[in-house]
Amino acid sequence: MFTLFHHPFCPHSRFIRLIAGEYGLDLKLVEERSWERREAFLLLNAAGTTPVLVDEEQPPIPGAAIIAEYVDEAYGAGMGPKRLMPETLPERVEVRRLMAWFNEKFFEEVSHPLVTERIYKRFMSEENGGGAPSADVMRAAKANVRYHLAYIGWLAQTRNFLAGDRLTYADLAAAAHLSAIDYLGDVPWSEDDAAKAWYARVKSRPSFRPLLSEWLAGVPASRTYVDLDF
Amino acid sequence: MFTLFHHPFCPHSRFIRLIAGEYGLDLKLVEERSWERREAFLLLNAAGTTPVLVDEEQPPIPGAAIIAEYVDEAYGAGMGPKRLMPETLPERVEVRRLMAWFNEKFFEEVSHPLVTERIYKRFMSEENGGGAPSADVMRAAKANVRYHLAYIGWLAQTRNFLAGDRLTYADLAAAAHLSAIDYLGDVPWSEDDAAKAWYARVKSRPSFRPLLSEWLAGVPASRTYVDLDF
Incomplete structure (x- = not known):
């Protein structure tokens, strides 16, 4: 089980959610408003930015690129042809x-x-x-x-x-x-x-579905957002 | 033989030069003024930024982090205890x-x-x-x-x-x-x-020496720059 500190509109967090969706990794999502600079969050990532991934028993992993490399090193080889990083x-x-x-x-x-x-x-x-x-x-x-x-x-x-x-x-x-x-x-x-x-x-x-179903109160999605034949 | 498109004061280029120094990789240096947006350079890196590393017979490798990962994947394992990326x-x-x-x-x-x-x-x-x-x-x-x-x-x-x-x-x-x-x-x-x-x-x-010996005409280095006991 993974915990992802994210914001629904943080594009880097969305990237990690898509990776998790493709690989079938179970994410517990915690919404973080990074601009509030919450102290406990700064201890996870001194840079104060989302996303941060916490994989059980490992130190927190901050930042989209670093999480992507980590997921590839920890799980990529086991994904066979679904692996999202090539090998050459x-x-x-x-x-x-x-x-x-x-x-x-x-x-x-x-x-x-x-x-x-x-x-x-x-x-x-x-x-x-x-x-x-x-x-x-x-x-x-x-x-x-x-x-x-x-x-x-x-x-x-x-x-x-x-x-x-x-x-x-x-x-x-x-x-x-x-x-x-x-x-x-x-x-x-x-x-x-x-x-x-x-x-x-x-x-x-299918990895995209969770993103498309989250709407923000007061800010309706564009006409084409959910439509797969936009 | 590698070619590095760099600028002497580009900090990312200096990072790659230090890595090359530690690993004993022979770099041919080409000074690039990225703000001039030279067309042949944009073909090497559409983002138009230094550094870009060209390793023989490989496509150009743009950006400090990407070059560092490449050098680790291509040469890191052979460096033994001098390897600059840990293994866990x-x-x-x-x-x-x-x-x-x-x-x-x-x-x-x-x-x-x-x-x-x-x-x-x-x-x-x-x-x-x-x-x-x-x-x-x-x-x-x-x-x-x-x-x-x-x-x-x-x-x-x-x-x-x-x-x-x-x-x-x-x-x-x-x-x-x-x-x-x-x-x-x-x-x-x-x-x-x-x-x-x-x-x-x-x-x-020793990997630092080449950096310390390059001075820019008209901009003298600070008193402590070269001094190893500053």
């Missing part, structure tokens, strides 16, 4: 490159600003940075999402999945970040058919 | 946690702003963001370095090296980022004796 060195480089692309670059340029402005700020006190969303920040992030979508579309046209022939961490990272802003209706799907078709495939996987 | 799962989590702490958090809060303001801006054209350094940005980064130094000191008092008994990637990542700003005289060493003693040990390693 060049393929592993490509999966890690794309994981970092979405977990770092897409996060910084798109998903973090949009989720912060539109979701987190509702829950933050004024001293934690709460308040009205910044139109400037949202406009910049919405401009950035377009070039990322084109990049996803280009990869999806070149390959079966983003990093190669098979589903890997790269697809789940990309889909996790997209899903958080798709809830908000901030993905211009009509601009890239290949990206849309790839996302429809990933979104149809 | 909890120890690997701790090394990766601290690598990320320095390569991401320390970079964002300290080394990136200081190196950008004080070094990169000298070489940037105005349209690339060049110009006079921002006093506000430097003040904030210099305030941040103090809590990081205290954290290093706390780790160094608890353990022989930052992540445990032996030298690991965690020490080299921390030392790489510190070295870039130590050149500029921006590390308040007198504030933490344990951190200073740990850094003196790491800085005395």
Whole structure:
């Protein structure tokens, strides 16, 4: 049994939930509002960020990339063809490159600003940075999402999945970040058919269902969020 | 033979140079000014950032963390007791946690702003963001370095090296980022004796020598930069 300290709209937490879903790992979810800097949470992760995975009898594992490496080292080899990290060195480089692309670059340029402005700020006190969303920040992030979508579309046209022939961490990272802003209706799907078709495939996987069924009171999901034929 | 696209003051590039030094890997260095967004470099790494390692006959490997994992997978096991990644799962989590702490958090809060303001801006054209350094940005980064130094000191008092008994990637990542700003005289060493003693040990390693001997025309190194008994 694993415990995941997460937030429903934290894209990195969604990535770990998708991995757990694919591997059939049982997660107990604990919602953490990282901006409150809860003392007991800072003891689990001095950086104060979600997600943190606690695997029984092991020290806590902080951060999406580190959790992904841990899960691969602890459970990957036993997953056979369902393993989400490939085995050859060049393929592993490509999966890690794309994981970092979405977990770092897409996060910084798109998903973090949009989720912060539109979701987190509702829950933050004024001293934690709460308040009205910044139109400037949202406009910049919405401009950035377009070039990322084109990049996803280009990869999806070149390959079966983003990093190669098979589903890997790269697809789940990309889909996790997209899903958080798709809830908000901030993905211009009509601009890239290949990206849309790839996302429809990933979104149809059973591992995605728990994400699609969680709605936030007061913030309805976009028209296309749950629809598998959006 | 490896080729490393780097910048002498890019802390992530310094990290990879230290790893190569420890492992005796022969690096050909190519200086890249990433802000110029050279087209041939963007083909090596679409993210446009240094470092990028090219290992013969392999696709290019972009980014410090990804290069470190690659080098461990390709060469680590053959290094015996000199291996910079431990073998047990909890120890690997701790090394990766601290690598990320320095390569991401320390970079964002300290080394990136200081190196950008004080070094990169000298070489940037105005349209690339060049110009006079921002006093506000430097003040904030210099305030941040103090809590990081205290954290290093706390780790160094608890353990022989930052992540445990032996030298690991965690020490080299921390030392790489510190070295870039130590050149500029921006590390308040007198504030933490344990951190200073740990850094003196790491800085005395032969792998550090090439970094200490490179000076930048017009920007002299701080009084303590080269001194092993600073």
